[in-house]
Amino acid sequence: MGTATFIDIIVAILLPPLGVFLKFGCGVEFWICLLLTLFGYIPGIIYAVYVLTK
Template structure:
């Protein structure tokens, strides 16, 4: 998957970007919880996962 597209998705829809990069697993659950608590930590987590 194109890295630029994943970064854009990580900013707009963090759980979708994490799902496309890592699949359904613990990283997706962590990201959904972070997005529910506050949006910015979810974005940071998604950016970190998609760029590493």
């Protein structure tokens, strides 16, 4: 796990859709993360960290 991944995870914790957008663009991962964040902040964080670390 490098410094870039660590920074991506920090951004994903603060703003989950932004962290996913910076990594994948406006793809399916971003829309899933945005939807989960709208339903609840914690599910959005969990999904964002999962997607960024897989």
